[in-house]
Amino acid sequence: MQTRSMANQVPATPEHLSPETPMRGNATVTPDCAKSTGTAFEPITPNSPDLETGHVQAKDEGTVSGDDPFVQQPTATLESTVVPKPDGVVPVPVTQLIDQLNTTTAQSDKFESPKRVRDDAITSLDNANTKRQRLALIAGLEAYDHFVHADPRDRNFTKLEVWSNFRQGICEALPWYKSYKGSLYTTDKVPRGMLLDSLDRPQDVLQAQVIITTIGGGRVDLKKQADSNSADDKSTDYEVGENAIAQGRGSVTRKTHQDENSTEVQSLKKGLKLGSYVGIIAGNQLSGFKDQPARYNVLDFFHVTDVWCEKAAFKKFSDKPETKICREWCVRLEKVSLDTVSWWDNNPANYAPLDQVCGELCAKITCDICNTQSKRIYNEGWTCLNHDCKMHFLDHEGNRISKGTYNQQFLAERTPVDPSKKSAEDPSSVFHEVTQTTAEAHGTETWLRGGVICEKCGCCSRRIYWSRHACESPGCDWTQPVQVKVYPLEDLAEENETFAARVAKSKAATDKRFLAQDMEVNPFAVDLDIKIRHRVGSIGPYVFAQFLLPSPTGQIIGSVSIFRASDDIRANGVDELFDNLSVQDIGLKRNVVSCGGSAMEGMSRNFSQNFGAFYKFGVTVQSKGFSEAPDVVLKSVHRLQWAQKEASDLTKGWITGLGLEASLDFNVSEPINECLVLGYMQNDRIGVSRRLPAKRVRC
DNA sequence: GCGTATACGTACTCGCGCCG
DNA sequence: CGGCGCGAGTACGTATACGC
Numbered sequence: 001m002q003t004r005s006m007a008n009q010v011p012a013t014p015e016h017l018s019p020e021t022p023m024r025g026n027a028t029v030t031p032d033c034a035k036s037t038g039t040a041f042e043p044i045t046p047n048s049p050d051l052e053t054g055h056v057q058a059k060d061e062g063t064v065s066g067d068d069p070f071v072q073q074p075t076a077t078l079e080s081t082v083v084p085k086p087d088g089v090v091p092v093p094v095t096q097l098i099d100q101l102n103t104t105t106a107q108s109d110k111f112e113s114p115k116r117v118r119d120d121a122i123t124s125l126d127n128a129n130t131k132r133q134r135l136a137l138i139a140g141l142e143a144y145d146h147f148v149h150a151d152p153r154d155r156n157f158t159k160l161e162v163w164s165n166f167r168q169g170i171c172e173a174l175p176w177y178k179s180y181k182g183s184l185y186t187t188d189k190v191p192r193g194m195l196l197d198s199l200d201r202p203q204d205v206l207q208a209q210v211i212i213t214t215i216g217g218g219r220v221d222l223k224k225q226a227d228s229n230s231a232d233d234k235s236t237d238y239e240v241g242e243n244a245i246a247q248g249r250g251s252v253t254r255k256t257h258q259d260e261n262s263t264e265v266q267s268l269k270k271g272l273k274l275g276s277y278v279g280i281i282a283g284n285q286l287s288g289f290k291d292q293p294a295r296y297n298v299l300d301f302f303h304v305t306d307v308w309c310e311k312a313a314f315k316k317f318s319d320k321p322e323t324k325i326c327r328e329w330c331v332r333l334e335k336v337s338l339d340t341v342s343w344w345d346n347n348p349a350n351y352a353p354l355d356q357v358c359g360e361l362c363a364k365i366t367c368d369i370c371n372t373q374s375k376r377i378y379n380e381g382w383t384c385l386n387h388d389c390k391m392h393f394l395d396h397e398g399n400r401i402s403k404g405t406y407n408q409q410f411l412a413e414r415t416p417v418d419p420s421k422k423s424a425e426d427p428s429s430v431f432h433e434v435t436q437t438t439a440e441a442h443g444t445e446t447w448l449r450g451g452v453i454c455e456k457c458g459c460c461s462r463r464i465y466w467s468r469h470a471c472e473s474p475g476c477d478w479t480q481p482v483q484v485k486v487y488p489l490e491d492l493a494e495e496n497e498t499f500a501a502r503v504a505k506s507k508a509a510t511d512k513r514f515l516a517q518d519m520e521v522n523p524f525a526v527d528l529d530i531k532i533r534h535r536v537g538s539i540g541p542y543v544f545a546q547f548l549l550p551s552p553t554g555q556i557i558g559s560v561s562i563f564r565a566s567d568d569i570r571a572n573g574v575d576e577l578f579d580n581l582s583v584q585d586i587g588l589k590r591n592v593v594s595c596g597g598s599a600m601e602g603m604s605r606n607f608s609q610n611f612g613a614f615y616k617f618g619v620t621v622q623s624k625g626f627s628e629a630p631d632v633v634l635k636s637v638h639r640l641q642w643a644q645k646e647a648s649d650l651t652k653g654w655i656t657g658l659g660l661e662a663s664l665d666f667n668v669s670e671p672i673n674e675c676l677v678l679g680y681m682q683n684d685r686i687g688v689s690r691r692l693p694a695k696r697v698r699c
Numbered sequence: 700g701c702g703t704a705t706a707c708g709t710a711c712t713c714g715c716g717c718c719g
Numbered sequence: 720c721g722g723c724g725c726g727a728g729t730a731c732g733t734a735t736a737c738g739c
Binding site: 167168171172178179180181185186187188189263267592593594600601602603604605606 | 726727728729730731732733
C-alpha cells in the first residue's frame with residue numbers, strides 16, 4: 001500500500017530500466033534523429049529506397065538477408081569515444097561529458113532519478129564487456145547531456161502522481177478511464193484511456209515516449225497455456241513464451257481473429273484521425289513493470305500515431321496440433337508532452353531531442369500487389385501492412401513475419417500532436433481536484449458521487465463513505481467532508497411518478513406479448529402466480545397490501561405485508577425520519593461484494609449500515625448494536641416492530657377466515673432484531689449479475 | 700424515422716457452495 | 720475432499736428490437 005512519501009518519490013530505478021538492460025525492443029542506440037544528422041547508427045543506407053517516392057521494387061530490392069540493405073549497421077567504432085551531436089555541436093569527449101553531468105545534476109534536485117541512472121551508466125561503462133554495450137551506454141549519456149543542457153525550456157521530470165491498488169478506484173476517480181473489464185475505454189468511439197497490464201506480447205514496447213501494443217479480447221498467455229498442458233506437450237510457442245518471460249517480456253499471443261469492425265479497432269482509428277489524448281495506466285502485472293509499488297500506475301497522456309494489422313500465431317494442442325493464424329490489430333502511441341521526462345523510464349536513450357522534430361523515419365514502400373504504401377517497421381524487413389492484401393505480413397519469400405520486433409526507426413519517430421486538433425475533451429493533467437458541490441446540489445448527484453484522487457498522496461479512492469471522501473491508502477489520513485442535503489420531497493415524488501409510469505409501460509408491453517403468445521411461458525411460475533392470494537385494505541391511517549404464498553400442495557408457507565404511509569403518517573414523523581437519514585452520518589458505507597482484497601475488488605453501488613443482530617447475506621455489512629444506534633434508527637425499528645405485530649395479526653385473521661392451513665405457527669413471532677439501512681444516490685440500483693434468458697419468460 | 704428499452708460484451712478475480 | 724462454476728458487483732458503448 002502507498003503512503004504519501006512513497007508516492008512522491010521518484011521511483012527507484014528498476015533493474016530493467018538500467019542502461020545495462022535497456023527497455024524492450026530498443027535502446028541500444030541514441031534516439032537522435034539519425035535521418036538527418038548521421039549519428040553513430042546510420043538507419044538509411046545508400047541502398048535505401050527513394051525517400052521522396054517511397055517506391056521500391058519488392059522483388060528486386062525488398063529482400064531480407066544477412067546483407068539486407070534496410071538493416072541498420074553500426075558505423076561508429078569503439079575507438080571513437082566521441083558521439084556526434086545531433087544538432088551539429090562539436091562533440092564532447094566522454095570524460096568532459098561526465099564532468100558536465102555531475103555539475104549539472106548538482107545544480108538541481110529535479111534530476112535526482114536520472115542522476116542515479118547516469119551514475120549507474122558510468123559504473124557500467126567500466127564493466128562493459130562488448131563494444132555494443134559500451135556504445136549504447138555512451139549514446140545514453142550523450143543523449144542525457146543533450147537533454148539537460150540543450151533544452152532552453154528546462155525539461156521537467158514527471159512523477160508517479162496518480163495511482164491505485166484497485167481497478168474500481170481508477171475507474172471511479174479518473175474521468176478518462178471507466179473500463180471495469182476491457183483495456184480500452186472509449187466514448188463516442190474515441191479512445192480516452194488504456195490500461196496495459198498482464199497480457200503483453202514479447203514484442204510490445206513501453207518506453208518513455210512510445211508505446212506499441214495490441215488491444216482487444218481473445219488473447220492467451222502462452223505460459224499459462226503451456227502450464228495447463230501435459231508435461232510432454234510443451235510446444236515451440238511455449239518456449240518462445242518462456243524465453244520472453246526470462247527476458248522480462250510478455251508471453252501473450254492471440255487465439256481468436258480480431259475483427260476490424262470491433263469497437264476497439266474503430267476507436268483507435270478514430271483516435272488517430274482526431275489526435276485525441278489517451279490516458280495510459282500501467283498495471284504491475286505488465287512485464288517490465290512488476291516492481292512498481294502500486295497495482296495501477298497512471299503514466300501520462302499519449303496519442304495514436306499508427307494503427308495496423310498483424311498476424312499472430314497460436315498453436316492449438318489437441319489430437320491434431322495445428323497453428324492458427326489470427327489477425328491482430330496493433331497500435332503505436334506517442335506521449336503528448338515530449339518536453340517532460342517520464343517517471344517510468346529513466347533511460348535517456350528513449351527520449352527524443354527537443355530541438356528536432358524527428359517526424360517519420362521509416363522508409364515507406366509501396367506494395368507491388370495492392371499498391372498500398374506501408375512503413376518498414378520490423379527488424380525482419382518490409383512487409384505489406386494492408387490486411388486485405390495477399391502479401392500482408394509476409395516477407396519477400398512468402399513466409400509469415402515470425403518475430404515482428406519493431407525497428408529503431410519506428411521507435412525513434414516523433415510526431416507531435418497537431419495543436420489544431422486539441423479538443424476540450426482532452427485532459428490537461430493526470431491529476432484533477434475533487435469536484436466541489438454547489439449551492440443547488442443535494443450532494444448525491446452522479447457528478448458528485450464519483451471517486452476522487454487523494455490530494456495528499458494521489459491515490460485514486462472510491463467514494464466509500466456516505467458523508468465524506470477518504471483516501472484509501474492505509475498510510476494516508478486525507479479526508480474531505482461532503483455535505484449531503486435533505487432531498488426535496490417534491491423531487492422524490494416526481495421520480496416515483498416517472499418510475500411508476502415506466503414500470504406500468506413495461507408491464508403493459510410484456511402483457512401484450514404474453515397475450516400474443518410471443519413469449520416462452522414457464523407453466524410452474526404461471527400456476528404459482530394464480531395460486532398466490534392477494535388483498536388490499538387499510539388499518540388506521542395505513543393502506544396495506546398482503547400476499548399469501550402457497551406451497552405446491554396449497555399449504556400457506558409464507559406471507560408478505562406491505563404498509564404504505566398516508567400523507568398524515570408522513571407528516572407525523574416519517575418524512576422527518578427520511579430527511580434525518582439522508583443527512584446524518586450514521587455510518588453508511590459501501591462494502592465489498594466481490595473479489596475482496598484483490599485488485600479487482602468490487603464494492604456495492606449502494607451504501608449500507610446494519611444495526612442489531614449481525615447481518616450476513618452476500619455482502620458483509622458492518623453492524624452496530626441497537627445501543628449504539630442513533631434515534632432515527634431506533635424510531636424506525638420501533639415503527640417496524642409495531643407493523644410486524646399488526647401484519648402478523650392481519651395475516652393470521654385472513655388465513656383463519658379463509659379456512660386455510662398454514663405451515664407456520666402464528667403464535668410464535670420473534671421480534672425484529674436487526675435493521676439494515678441502505679443509502680442510494682442518483683442512478684444507483686441494486687442488481688443481479690447474471691446472464692438473463694435469451695427469451696423473455698413470464699413469471 | 701426517431702426515441703427508448705434491452706441485451707450483451709468487455710484483458711477480473713476469488714471465496715464459497717455444490718457435486719462427484 | 721478436490722475441482723469447478725458462479726456470484727445481492729462495477730460502467731458504458733453499441734447493436735438491435737420495439738413502440739409510437
